Structure formats: C-alpha cells, structure tokens
Amino acid sequence: MKAYRDLEARKKxxxxxxxxxxxxxxxxxxxxxxxxxxxxxxxxAELSVMMHEMETGNDLSDLIDQAEAxxxxxxxxxxANLREMRHQFIHANATPADLVEKIVLAQSESAMxxxxxRPKNDFASLAPKLDALFRxxxxxxxxxxxxxxxxxxxxxLDQYDPGRREVQVDRxxxxxxxxxxxxxxxxxxxxxxxxxxLMPQGPFPIERQQQLGHELMTVFGFPFDRGRLDIxxxxxxxxxxxDVRITxxxxxxxxxxxxxxxxxxxxHALYEDGLPQQWRGQPVGKSRGMTLHxxxxxxxxxxxxxxxxxxxxLAPTTKxxxxxxGPAWEPDNxxxxxxxxxxxxxxxxxxxxxxxxxxxxxxxxxxxxLADELGIGDLPGAWNDLMAQLVGIRPTDDTDGVLQDVHxxxxxxxxxxxxxxxxxxxxQLFSAALGDDSDILPGLxxxxxxxxxxxLDQNIRSQGCLYMPDELLEKATGSPLGxxxxxxxxxxxxxxxxx
Amino acid sequence: MKAYRDLEARKKxxxxxxxxxxxxxxxxxxxxxxxxxxxxxxxxAELSVMMHEMETGNDLSDLIDQAEAxxxxxxxxxxANLREMRHQFIHANATPADLVEKIVLAQSESAMxxxxxRPKNDFASLAPKLDALFRxxxxxxxxxxxxxxxxxxxxxLDQYDPGRREVQVDRxxxxxxxxxxxxxxxxxxxxxxxxxxLMPQGPFPIERQQQLGHELMTVFGFPFDRGRLDIxxxxxxxxxxxDVRITxxxxxxxxxxxxxxxxxxxxHALYEDGLPQQWRGQPVGKSRGMTLHxxxxxxxxxxxxxxxxxxxxLAPTTKxxxxxxGPAWEPDNxxxxxxxxxxxxxxxxxxxxxxxxxxxxxxxxxxxxLADELGIGDLPGAWNDLMAQLVGIRPTDDTDGVLQDVHxxxxxxxxxxxxxxxxxxxxQLFSAALGDDSDILPGLxxxxxxxxxxxLDQNIRSQGCLYMPDELLEKATGSPLGxxxxxxxxxxxxxxxxx
Numbered sequence: 001m002k003a004y005r006d007l008e009a010r011k012k013x014x015x016x017x018x019x020x021x022x023x024x025x026x027x028x029x030x031x032x033x034x035x036x037x038x039x040x041x042x043x044x045a046e047l048s049v050m051m052h053e054m055e056t057g058n059d060l061s062d063l064i065d066q067a068e069a070x071x072x073x074x075x076x077x078x079x080a081n082l083r084e085m086r087h088q089f090i091h092a093n094a095t096p097a098d099l100v101e102k103i104v105l106a107q108s109e110s111a112m113x114x115x116x117x118r119p120k121n122d123f124a125s126l127a128p129k130l131d132a133l134f135r136x137x138x139x140x141x142x143x144x145x146x147x148x149x150x151x152x153x154x155x156x157l158d159q160y161d162p163g164r165r166e167v168q169v170d171r172x173x174x175x176x177x178x179x180x181x182x183x184x185x186x187x188x189x190x191x192x193x194x195x196x197x198l199m200p201q202g203p204f205p206i207e208r209q210q211q212l213g214h215e216l217m218t219v220f221g222f223p224f225d226r227g228r229l230d231i232x233x234x235x236x237x238x239x240x241x242x243d244v245r246i247t248x249x250x251x252x253x254x255x256x257x258x259x260x261x262x263x264x265x266x267x268h269a270l271y272e273d274g275l276p277q278q279w280r281g282q283p284v285g286k287s288r289g290m291t292l293h294x295x296x297x298x299x300x301x302x303x304x305x306x307x308x309x310x311x312x313x314l315a316p317t318t319k320x321x322x323x324x325x326g327p328a329w330e331p332d333n334x335x336x337x338x339x340x341x342x343x344x345x346x347x348x349x350x351x352x353x354x355x356x357x358x359x360x361x362x363x364x365x366x367x368x369x370l371a372d373e374l375g376i377g378d379l380p381g382a383w384n385d386l387m388a389q390l391v392g393i394r395p396t397d398d399t400d401g402v403l404q405d406v407h408x409x410x411x412x413x414x415x416x417x418x419x420x421x422x423x424x425x426x427x428q429l430f431s432a433a434l435g436d437d438s439d440i441l442p443g444l445x446x447x448x449x450x451x452x453x454x455x456l457d458q459n460i461r462s463q464g465c466l467y468m469p470d471e472l473l474e475k476a477t478g479s480p481l482g483x484x485x486x487x488x489x490x491x492x493x494x495x496x497x498x499x
Numbered sequence: 500m501k502a503y504r505d506l507e508a509r510k511k512x513x514x515x516x517x518x519x520x521x522x523x524x525x526x527x528x529x530x531x532x533x534x535x536x537x538x539x540x541x542x543x544a545e546l547s548v549m550m551h552e553m554e555t556g557n558d559l560s561d562l563i564d565q566a567e568a569x570x571x572x573x574x575x576x577x578x579a580n581l582r583e584m585r586h587q588f589i590h591a592n593a594t595p596a597d598l599v600e601k602i603v604l605a606q607s608e609s610a611m612x613x614x615x616x617r618p619k620n621d622f623a624s625l626a627p628k629l630d631a632l633f634r635x636x637x638x639x640x641x642x643x644x645x646x647x648x649x650x651x652x653x654x655x656l657d658q659y660d661p662g663r664r665e666v667q668v669d670r671x672x673x674x675x676x677x678x679x680x681x682x683x684x685x686x687x688x689x690x691x692x693x694x695x696x697l698m699p700q701g702p703f704p705i706e707r708q709q710q711l712g713h714e715l716m717t718v719f720g721f722p723f724d725r726g727r728l729d730i731x732x733x734x735x736x737x738x739x740x741x742d743v744r745i746t747x748x749x750x751x752x753x754x755x756x757x758x759x760x761x762x763x764x765x766x767h768a769l770y771e772d773g774l775p776q777q778w779r780g781q782p783v784g785k786s787r788g789m790t791l792h793x794x795x796x797x798x799x800x801x802x803x804x805x806x807x808x809x810x811x812x813l814a815p816t817t818k819x820x821x822x823x824x825g826p827a828w829e830p831d832n833x834x835x836x837x838x839x840x841x842x843x844x845x846x847x848x849x850x851x852x853x854x855x856x857x858x859x860x861x862x863x864x865x866x867x868x869l870a871d872e873l874g875i876g877d878l879p880g881a882w883n884d885l886m887a888q889l890v891g892i893r894p895t896d897d898t899d900g901v902l903q904d905v906h907x908x909x910x911x912x913x914x915x916x917x918x919x920x921x922x923x924x925x926x927q928l929f930s931a932a933l934g935d936d937s938d939i940l941p942g943l944x945x946x947x948x949x950x951x952x953x954x955l956d957q958n959i960r961s962q963g964c965l966y967m968p969d970e971l972l973e974k975a976t977g978s979p980l981g982x983x984x985x986x987x988x989x990x991x992x993x994x995x996x997x998x
Contacts, residue, residue, distance in 0.1 A: 012545065013545055013549065016541065016542045016545035016546060016549075017545075017546075017549075019538070019542045020519045020520075020523060020542055020546060021519075023522070023523055023526055024519060024522055024523075027522055027526065031530065031727065032742065033723065033724055033725050033726055033727055033742065034724055034725075035722065035724035035725035035741070036725045036739070036741050036742035038741070039518070039725075039739060039740055039741030039742055039779075040739075040742065042515065042780075043515045043518045043519055043739065046511065046512055046515035046516075047515060047516075047519060050512065050515075050516075223534070224532065225532055225533055225534035226532050226534035226535045226538075227532055228530065228532055240535070240538065240539075240542065241538055242534070242535050242537070242538030243531065243532065243535035243538055243539065280538075281541075
C-alpha cells in the first residue's frame with residue numbers, strides 16, 4: 001500500500017497546481033488587466049512545466065509499477081484511481097521532451113498567426129506555421145500510438161475521451177452523416193410549411209439578462225456559495241475543485257444566445273460540483289473525459305431546457321424579467337424560435353440538428369491530416385467540399401470556413417468528435433433517465449430539476465472515473481454509445497413523430 | 500557561473516509559484532465565493548509547502564556555496580541577487596521542519612480562536628492558544644538568532660526589514676516615545692484654540708467614491724492596463740509581478756477613509772510596478788522589505804497627498820465629484836479635517852502623529868514576550884498600562900485593546916515596527932526629494948506627480964534589492980534612518996514652525 005499512498009500524495013500536489021492554474025486561467029479571461037498578459041503567460045508556462053515534471057520521471061514509473069503489483073490490496077475506487085494514474089503517466093511520458101518543446105513553440109506561433117489571419121481571410125499566411133505544427137502533431141500521434149497500441153488518431157482522441165475507438169466514432173459519424181442531410185431537408189420543409197417563429201425584439205438590457213441568467217441558474221441549483229457567473233469573451237466553465245466558475249457574454253439584441261450559454265455552462269459546472277468529494281484531488285475524482293462532460297452540458301441545454309415542458313415553464317419567467325409583450329413571448333413561439341433548423345457556415349452558431357455535420361467535416365479532415373493524406377494547400381478546398389456535401393452550403397471565404405476554429409492552430413486534434421459524441425450521450429442519458437423516473441419531465445415543467453438531478457447524481461456525477469466512459473454510459477443506460485436516442489429525440493422534436 | 504545560472508532558474512520558478520499565490524490570495528479576498536474557502540486553503544497550503552521545498556535542501560545550499568565561491572565573476576546586480584538568495588535560504592532553512600509544522604498548526608488555531616474572542620472581549624479563551632504559539636515563536640526566534648548571530652528579536656525583524664538592528668529601533672522609538680506625547684498635547688491645545696474642522700456631510704454614494712478614487716489613481720499614474728482597483732474587507736495591495744491589484748472599502752458616511760486607503764495602496768502598487776523589469780522573478784528584483792514598502796505608501800498618503808499644495812488641488816476635484824457644497828469643502832477646512840490630531844484606542848484609525856505611539860506599545864510588548872519577560876496573563880494589563888502612558892488613553896476592554904490586531908494571533912512578530920520605521924523613511928525621503936527638485940511641491944499643487952516620481956524611480960523603485968535597506972536610504976537621502984525629518988515634518992505641519 002505504501003507505493004499507492006505515495007502516489008495519492010503526489011496526485012494531491014498535481015491537483016493543487018492544477019487548481020491554481022484553473023483560477024489563474026479564469027482570472028485571465030475575466031479579471032486580468034490586458035497588460036499583464038505576458039507576465040501571466042510566464043507564470044502559467046512555469047506551472048505547466050512543473051506539472052509535467054510531477055507527472056513524469058522514473059521514480060513515478062516505479063511507484064506505479066509497485067502499486068500495480070500490490071493492486072489486490074486496493075478497493076475498487078483505489079484500483080480505478082491507479083488505472084487513471086497509469087493513463088495519465090502514459091500520456092505525459094509518451095512524447096519525448098524535445099518533441100514536446102517543439103510542439104509548444106509551434107502551437108504558440110501558429111495560434112498567434114491564426115489570430116491575425118482569420119479576420120483577414122488570409123489562409124496563405126497561416127499555412128506554413130500550420131503545416132509545421134501538423135508535422136509535429138503527426139510525429140506525436142505516431143509515437144503515442146506505438147506505445148499505446150492504438151491508431152495514431154486514437155492516441156489523440158484518447159487524451160479527451162479515454163478508451164474511445166476510431167472504428168466506433170466512424171460508425172457513429174457515418175450513420176449521422178448518412179441520416180442528417182436528408183433529415184435536415186425534411187425538417188426545413190416542414191418548418192417552411194408551418195407557422196414562422198417571431199423573434200422577440202430587443203434591446204434587452206444586460207442587467208435584465210444577468211438577472212434572467214441568475215434566476216435560471218438558481219432554478220438549476222447552481223451552487224452560488226461555491227461558484228460564480230461572470231462575463232468573458234467566450235463562454236466557458238472553469239475554476240477549481242469546489243469553486244465552479246462559469247462565464248457568458250451578452251448581446252443586447254439577442255438574449256437567447258447568452259441564456260443558452262448560461263444553461264450549457266451550468267451543466268458543466270454541476271457535473272464538476274457533483275463529483276465525489278471524498279476523491280477530490282485524485283484522478284478518479286475528476287470528470288470522465290470530454291464526451292461525458294459535454295453530455296452533461298448538452299443534456300441540460302438541449303434535452304432538459306429545450307423540452308416542451310421546460311419551455312412552458314421558462315417562457316413566462318423570461319417574459320416577466322425582460323418585460324416582453326405580445327405573441328413573440330408565447331411559449332409556442334419560443335419553442336419555434338429555439339427549434340428553428342437552418343444550415344449555416346459557423347459551427348458555434350449551429351442548431352442541434354446540423355451541429356454534428358460540422359463536427360463530421362472536422363473529424364474527417366483531421367484524420368486525413370494525421371494520416372498525411374491531405375496536404376496543407378488542399379485543406380481549404382477539402383473543407384469547402386465537405387461543407388457543401390454534408391451541411392449543404394459552400395463557404396465563400398476561409399474566415400467563415402477553415403479559419404473559424406482555434407483548435408487546429410492550437411494543435412488540438414481529436415477533440416472535435418467529443419462535441420457530438422457528447423450530444424449522442426446526452427440524448428441517450430436523458431432517454432434512460434425518463435424511462436427510470438416518470439416525474440422528470442413533469443418536474444422540468446414546474447421548474448424543479450430535482451428528479452432529473454437525482455438520477456444524474458446517482459448515475460454520472462457521483463461516479464467520477466470509477467469506470468471507463470463507455471462502461472459508465474452502459475451502466476447508466478443499458479447500451480453502449482450510439483445514435484439511436486439522438487435520432488429518436490430529434491425525430492420526435494422536429495418531425496413530431498417517433499422514429 | 501553555472502551554479503549562479505542554476506540558482507536564477509530555481510528562483511524564477513519560486514517566483515512563478517509566488518505570483519500564482521499572489522493572484523489566488525487576491526481572489527480569495529475579492530472574488531472567491533465563501534464556500535470555496537476550505538478548498539482554497541488546501542491549495543494555498545500545498546503551494547506553500549512546495550515553495551518551502553524549493554527554498555530549502557542540501558543541493559540548494561551547495562549551489563549557493565559554489566556561486567559564492569565564484570562571486571568575482573558576477574556583476575553588482577548578480578552579486579546582490581546572490582546575497583538575497585543567501586538571505587532567503589537562511590530564513591527558510593534555519594527552523595527545523597517539525598518546529599515549522601507545529602508553528603503553522605498553532606498559528607491557525609490561535610488565529611481562528613482570535614476571530615471568535617475579539618468581538619466577545621474574551622481574552623481568556625484565546626490565552627492558552629496564544630501562549631502555546633508564543634512559546635513556539637520564541638523557540639524559532641532563538642534558533643534563528645543562533646544561526647544568524649543576531650538577537651532573537653532581530654531574527655524576527657530581519658524577515659521583514661533585512662539587516663535592521665534592535666538597537667537602532669530602540670533608539671528611534673525611545674526618541675519618539677519621549678518626544679511625541681508632549682508634542683501631541685501641544686498640537687491638541689493649538690487645534691482646540693483654532694478654527695474647528697467641519698466634517699463634510701454624506702451620504703457619499705459608493706459609485707461617486709469609486710469615481711473619485713479612480714480619478715486620484717489616474718492623477719498618480721496608476722497603471723490600469725496592468726492593475727486593478729476592487730473592494731475587499733480590508734484595503735490591501737497585492738497581485739503579481741506586472742499585475743498590481745489594490746483594494747479599498749467604502750463607507751457612505753465618510754469618503755476620506757476610502758480615499759486615503761486608495762492613495763496608500765497606490766503608493767505600494769507604484770513601488771511594485773516600478774521595480775527593475777530586467778530582474779523580474781529574481782530576489783534582487785523584489786521590493787526592499789516592509790519598511791521601504793511602507794515608506795512608499797506613506798510617502799504618497801501622508802507626505803505628498805496631505806501636503807497643502809496637493810490638498811488645494813484635491814479639494815475642488817473632491818467637491819465636484821461628490822457634489823459637495825458649503826464651507827466644509829473649502830481647501831482650508833479639508834486641510835483641518837485631514838490634520839486633526841486626536842489620541843484614540845485603535846491603531847488603524849490613528850492619525851500620523853499618534854500612530855507611532857501605538858506601534859511603540861506593540862514593539863515593547865512583543866520584545867518582552869519573545870524575551871519571556873511577560874507572561875500571557877499579564878499581557879492585557881501591560882497593554883493597557885503602556886497605552887495610558889504613551890497614547891494617554893486606557894482601554895476599558897480587550898476588544899479595543901490587546902485583541903485589536905491579528906498579528907500576534909497569526910504568529911507575526913517583528914512586523915509592527917516597520918509601520919513607523921516606514922513613516923520615518925517616508926518623511927526622510929520626501930524631505931530629500933524636495934531638496935533635490937524644487938518643482939516637486941509645485942507639481943503636486945497642479946496635480947502632476949511626475950517630478951516626485953522621477954526622483955522616486957531613480958532613487959528607490961528602480962533599485963530593487965541592489966542595496967540593503969539602510970544603504971539604499973542613505974544613498975537616497977544622505978543619512979541613515981532617523982527621526983529628524985519626521986519630527987521636522989510634523990512640527991512644521993502641526994505647529995506651523997520649523998523644529
């Protein structure tokens with residue numbers, strides 16, 4: 001047990017540094033004066049290096065070996081904790097230090113270049129930096145794949161969604177890629193023939209929107225005594241263990257964007273807040289990867305908060321706080337507004353039906369990039385072709401095309417799929433929860449999420465990393481991750497019929 | 500040079516952790532939701548232990564030895580940097596680890612107990628905890644004194660004001676303790692016979708006070724692009740290198756308290772902001788101890804901002820922003836309000852003339868405590884006796900007596916003197932600056948601190964820890980730290996004559 005105990009002490013320290021970085025990063029996005037950016041970058045870089053040193057090294061490797069040899073003395077949670085430690089060790093140690101350094105440098109150069117290139121629609125200026133970064137990421141993927149015995153793409157994906165298989169993602173995305181384009185057409189035709197949504201007219205003063213967000217967070221039991229809501233350029237959920245901080249931004253012309261961001265980030269925050277306290281600071285006490293994390297935000301945003309029951313509860317509150325008047329504020333119209341389906345160029349503005357198609361575009365391209373089957377010069381064209389084929393619109397410039405996301409310029413590969421895998425998981429979990437407790441939908445209708453949250457606490461939040469992501473999902477829902485619940489959900493919602 | 504370079508790299512890391520802690524502590528006082536306190540305490544404790552480990556150990560000792568052996572290869576700044584590293588090493592290593600641990604525990608217990616005991620006027624409940632802590636601090640002081648070859652009190656003082664000698668503090672405080680009580684009487688008689696100050700009547704809305712504070716900070720060139728002003732329960736100056744954050748609190752009935760706190764903390768912040776950038780992250784690039792730090796805040800608050808020239812500039816601004824009317828807002832009256840001398844029980848509310856007497860009470864008592872000449876049971880009585888003798892008022896309870904400060908319950912000994920040594924240094928520096936540049940006072944009169952700041956930048960801020968505190972002061976003013984300038988300043992200001 002000594003080796004295992006030593007590992008716990010080490011992880012406690014890693015977690016303390018991680019928590020410190022969480023608050024520093026939140027501060028960077030919300031409070032920090034702009035001129036402090038270089039100094040903050042230096043501090044964060046130094047803490048990252050310290051983290052990495054704490055996560056690597058021969059003595060750590062020896063300790064994990066020893067603890068694994070004595071694993072029969074451990075209980076289930078401790079064994080899962082040790083499994084997560086091994087997983088972290090593999091990811092931290094697989095890549096040689098000099099390659100890590102080159103990647104960090106290349107990322108920072110290409111991300112900086114991207115910031116200038118995007119607004120100028122200037123892919124050409126970014127291309128050499130991006131190409132250099134792609135080469136290094138390819139090297140990293142192959143080195144990791146070799147050590148982990150997985151495909152290069154899986155080695156990347158595994159950082160965000162541990163244990164996920166490429167073949168499984170292919171199957172899910174092939175299914176959606178086949179199903180959705182026709183489905184979108186059907187929905188658009190149906191919506192064109194039906195009553196048109198009326199957009200509530202602003203301006204909506206920011207203080208009112210803040211009050212609305214606050215009231216919604218209160219309905220969802222956001223723990224304001226150990227959390228905050230602030231303004232940032234991009235909505236995110238962050239902070240530290242026991243201190244969950246979310247952000248949103250406000251548009252006086254459109255209150256819905258901010259409201260839905262608040263609900264989305266609240267979903268993330270409630271997951272963090274509900275993780276097992278007795279394992280706080282240990283790997284097994286952390287969230288179960290990005291697919292599961294996104295499932296928690298999307299379950300709240302797309303499943304619960306856009307259910308007819310909840311919208312009927314929400315509409316009068318919204319109307320009261322924003323002082324709305326007229327037919328645009330009736331629940332039926334709000335439902336129509338929230339459920340408007342319309343293909344667009346930008347992923348982050350996409351509705352829930354077209355969203356997976358944006359992700360599939362990125363997934364297919366980043367696999368081709370890692371496999372070295374797609375040259376940098378062909379990337380914008382390949383992007384536009386896939387967009388035309390899947391989403392049905394061809395971008396006319398790169399600003400709203402291949403340049404729209406920060407992920408690739410920051411060297412992030414294997415992350416995109418988790419957005420839509422999370423949407424699949426959200427639908428699957430919501431459907432299972434409804435099957436287990438018939439009071440969940442009525443609860444949402446009266447502004448009481450307690451029945452839903454009891455189910456989520458028991459099945460997901462309290463489980464930390466006791467199981468692997470798919471095991472957890474299968475225990476909670478009875479099936480491995482798939483598309484059935486999502487397709488049934490959007491079919492019922494948008495075509496008004498069971499699939 | 501290799502040993503020295505290695506030391507620089509280590510200090511860079513120590514500084515990164517210190518900067519992280521600076522932001523976390525600022526956040527704790529300004530932004531953190533209350534329920535996150537236990538989690539935050541865990542993170543800060545873990546980072547403190549990491550800091551301590553980085554500041555101790557045989558290999559660090561060896562590196563310093565080696566670098567000292569090669570010191571002839573270093574330039575002045577590097578040599579001073581190495582001297583500071585040795586100084587930090589001595590303080591970090593002198594106390595055995597088990598004693599450090601006992602002290603941390605005893606501090607936290609007595610500080611917690613103090614929070615409850617103070618409002619209830621219950622010294623008896625605190626006494627055993629405080630006594631236990633005093634015993635441990637005594638042990639620490641003797642161990643350090645032995646290693647450093649100084650007196651036990653000096654070993655404590657040296658943490659805050661490096662190189663300061665007890666005999667020098669005795670001389671200064673004996674001088675002030677003899678001079679001030681009679682001086683206070685004279686001033687009070689003169690003020691009683693003169694025109695009485697009229698207090699401007701509130702309420703003063705917080706937003707107006709914030710605007711006033713902001714405008715004053717702008718006058719003083721506060722770097723808002725790398726700094727902030729926020730609200731906290733106690734005013735402080737904190738943050739990180741290149742990111743100076745100050746706080747104040749507002750009282751709708753009295754705008755002066757908040758305003759003077761803003762000016763005081765701005766003085767601290769401008770010192771931090773003016774430290775030599777090329778030495779950022781190194782010990783020699785830090786501020787020159789607490790006496791010098793306090794000299795910078797008091798120079799702004801007490802010398803510059805309470806000068807007749809500046810008050811004549813400030814009064815109309817204040818009147819305009821707060822919407823004041825009538826004779827209370829005339830510069831002559833504002834001067835009288837700011838310069839009202841009146842002995843009181845509470846140090847933090849004391850005017851600049853009686854303030855040193857409060858410090859002398861504490862200085863004499865904490866020396867007696869460390870020397871084991873004063874038992875815990877006799878402490879409240881000794882406090883009251885000294886207050887009656889020096890300040891001229893005897894507390895009627897311990898809440899406004901020995902229980903008023905957090906320092907002793909937190910195990911902080913040797914810090915109190917720096918408040919008044921800082922006041923001496925402030926007067927001495929201001930006097931020297933005025934002698935060197937005749938445009939400083941006219942500058943303040945037109946709301947332009949540039950002449951004063953040029954002098955401070957050159958003589959203090961840019962010097963970091965190149966010299967020891969008294970060396971720095973002597974280079975800047977031509978004399979070692981003494982009382983002459985302070986006495987001359989208060990004599991001119993309060994009795995209207997040169998001493």
